[in-house]
Amino acid sequence: MPMTQEDGELDSLVRKRIRALRVAQGWSLEELAARAKVSQSTLSRIENGRRRLALDQLVTLARALDTSLDQLVETASDDVVSNPTVDGAHGQLRWPIKAEPGMTVIRQRVTEPPPDNPARLRAHPGREWLVVLSGTAILLLGNRRLRIETNQAAEFPTMLPHAIGAEGGPCELLGIFDRDARRGHQRGEGAEKADAPAPSGRPRP
Numbered sequence: 533m534p535m536t537q538e539d540g541e542l543d544s545l546v547r548k549r550i551r552a553l554r555v556a557q558g559w560s561l562e563e564l565a566a567r568a569k570v571s572q573s574t575l576s577r578i579e580n581g582r583r584r585l586a587l588d589q590l591v592t593l594a595r596a597l598d599t600s601l602d603q604l605v606e607t608a609s610d611d612v613v614s615n616p617t618v619d620g621a622h623g624q625l626r627w628p629i630k631a632e633p634g635m636t637v638i639r640q641r642v643t644e645p646p647p648d649n650p651a652r653l654r655a656h657p658g659r660e661w662l663v664v665l666s667g668t669a670i671l672l673l674g675n676r677r678l679r680i681e682t683n684q685a686a687e688f689p690t691m692l693p694h695a696i697g698a699e700g701g702p703c704e705l706l707g708i709f710d711r712d713a714r715r716g717h718q719r720g721e722g723a724e725k726a727d728a729p730a731p732s733g734r735p736r737p
Contacts, residue, residue, distance in 0.1 A: 542605065542607055543581075543585060544581070545607070546585060546590070546604060546605055547578065547579055547580075547581055547585070549604060550578065550579055550593055550597070550604070551579045553597045553599065554579075554597065557597070557598075561575050561576055561579075564593075564596060564597070567596040568589075568592050568593050568595075568596035569592065570589065570592070570593075574589075578593075590604060590605065614627055614628075614630075616639070622640065623640055623641045623642075623643075624638050624639065624640045625638070625639040625640075626638050629708075633711075634710060634711030634714070635708065635709070635710055635711070636708070636709050636714050637706065637707070637708050638705075638706070638707045638708075638709065639665075639704065639705070639706050639707075640704070640705050640707070641702055641703075641704055641705075642667075642669065642696065642697060642698045642702065642703050642704075642705060643698055643702045644697055644698065645670065645697040645698060645699065646670045646671075646672050646677075646695050646696060646697030647672075647695050647697070650693075652695060653672055653693035653694055653695045654690075654693065654694060654695065655690065655691055655692065655693040655694070656690050656691070656712065656713065656715070657690065657691060657712040657713075658689075658690045658691075658709065658710050658711070658712030658713030658714070658715075659687070659688070659689055659690060659710050659712075659713060660687070660688060660690050660694075660707060660708070660709055660710075660713045661685065661686070661687040661707065661708045662680075662685065662686055662687075662696075662705050662706065662707035662708070663683070663684070663685040663705070663706050663707075664680045664681060664682050664683065664684055664685075664703055664704070664705055665682070665683075665703075665704040665705065665706055666682055666703060666704045667682065667698060667699075667700070667701055667702055667703025667704060668680065668681055668682070668698070668699045668700055668703055669696055669697070669698060669699065669703045669705060670696065670697050670698070670699050671686055671688075671694065671695075671696050672693075672694060672695045672696070672697075673688055673692050673693075673694045674692045674693060674694075679699065690712070690713045
């Protein structure tokens with residue numbers, strides 16, 4: 533059965549991936565060959581396209597490279613570039629992480645200082661990681677008040693009551709939320725809207 537162009541591209545990709553994984557581990561051809569129990573010349577021919585890829589050898593090489601056969605033969609994704617979802621109400625851009633369903637990357641401009649009222653600190657299941665892209669952020673975390681400068685990052689379990697604000701002018705944040713943390717923030721945003729006073733100044737019914 534003749535090899536199609538698609539088969540040829542996958543074949544080439546797998547060979548490049550084997551070499552790239554070997555180099556990333558800092559291993560010579562000899563070292564990987566010893567780990568995979570194949571001859572150095574066989575491995576060299578596999579990487580250079582001078583030997584047909586055999587399934588049993590790919591399984592052995594995947595194990596030696598500390599990966600799986602599925603990952604070794606995974607095809608290139610067509611949807612490499614993605615556009616953000618814009619949330620104008622909260623000044624946010626959001627990107628889902630396709631390889632980790634439920635994970636979300638959010639870029640947000642923060643202009644308000646952190647809340648004075650401890651009741652406005654939120655706690656919910658999950659973990660959150662954020663980096664300050666510009667400006668200075670203040671993270672209230674439990675009983676602590678942490679100052680996060682440009683290019684500094686923070687990672688914390690969101691079961692600790694927390695809130696974040698800007699200091700000395702607006703700041704830009706990039707955050708990564710797991711599924712639970714994102715849901716907790718969505719619920720928190722909904723609760724803040726419900727607690728906000730009506731336009732006349734009277735509480736909402």
